[in-house]
Amino acid sequence: MSHTWRPPVAPASVFLSPGVVIGGNNSSLELASVLAAQLGVKDGPILLAIDDAVKSAGLIAPVEAALQDAGYAVQLRGGFGAEPTDEIVNAVANEARSNNVQAVIGVGGGSVLDSAKLVALLLKNEGLCADWTGVVEPANGVAPLVLVPTTCGTGAEATRIAMVTIGGNKRASSCSLYVPRVAVLDPVLVSSLPGKVVAATGMDALAHATEALMSATASPLSAHHSLRAIELLVDHLEAASQGDQEALGQVLWASHFAGQALNAGVVLGHSLAYCLAHANPMPHGVSCAMALPYCIAYNQNLEPSLAKLIANALTAGQSNDLQVAAKSVAELAGRMGLPTTLADAGIGEDKTSSMAQLCVADYQRPTNPEPMTLEAVHSLFDAMISGDIAGAFSVTAR
DSSP states (O other): OOOOOOOOOOTTOOOOOOSEEEESTTGGGGHHHHHHHHHOOOSSEEEEEEOHHHHHTTOSHHHHHHHHHTTOEEEEEOOOOSSOBHHHHHHHHHHHHHTTOOEEEEEESHHHHHHHHHHHHHHHSSSOGGGGOEEOOOTTOOOOEEEEEOSSSOOGGGOSEEEEEETTEEEEEEOGGGSOSEEEEOGGGGTTOOHHHHHHHHHHHHHHHHHHHHSTTOOHHHHHHHHHHHHHHHHHHHHHHTTOHHHHHHHHHHHHHHHHHHTTOOOHHHHHHHHHHHHSOOOHHHHHHHHHHHHHHHTTTSOHHHHHHHHHHHTTTSOOOHHHHHHHHHHHHHHTTOOOSTTTTTOOGGGHHHHHHHHHHHOOOTTSSSOOOHHHHHHHHHHHTTTOHHHHTTSSOO
């Protein structure tokens, strides 16, 4: 893809990624050798934090057995839910502390992997989840950590962010040490995902990649990963949601690339998504899919070559127009059965004002290329009532 835009090379540019990424069918069965060879944990109790649905599908038992056969005392813990709370994470961390856990392995979606990160921090440091929100630098580091995704969207196995709900509100803990030494991408663990889950999580990955490319802190490496993720998702996500296993494997890699790009920071789209979910709880990928076209519209005044690059990537080379790209994103979500309007998502028109206020008050994004003002954000939510993407492009047009 030819283009003239070059990401800024800032002196403070930092790109984070796992030190080792292991991929391939049944690679999750090699976790014992990963612990010993990569992390130096050769025995003792380990915490295996898992997704309950993945366990019910019979995919955790072989992983647990392989670890036990290698001599590890496996403490299996689930129950993290779709949105982990501090009560759950604190309880698991306290139990792990009392059992002298030596390492943490997270096998699951974003909620499990984020919980595993927080538990790894709490194993080495005092306090509870609420003491470790915002940007943190734990004096004692984190426990040895391996992350294995079982969804195709969050990219949490590659990010410095851990989300946890405290007092009913989602809060972020940001720590560079949450990016694990080892990430394992096993297509077998995502092979039985329902189509709607693939669609939602894949759109989450598309939001990560696109928003990170818009971010004021994008770097040459994050931009490279963003573009590769977008390319793979545009080419393969719809087929993956329809059960194409080869396409699903490509989406798993795209999710990981987007997760690495995500360390440059997301922008307005995720703020909009949090407010949509606050108004009517829904999977994170669903809210991100709804928000992404409006994030693109709001940030239309990007440097022209960057705007053309994003549009070209999102339309598979068919257009350099961001409005066409935003509409193509909404159409992709719609074809996969995801909501594209407030009505589709069960959110009343009367909620646009409160969502806008929440967005501007609680979810400001310094990385967003446009300032987030109440009036403009309110106009975006109003445009979502009927899916008026063209109207959304009038918000910051100049």
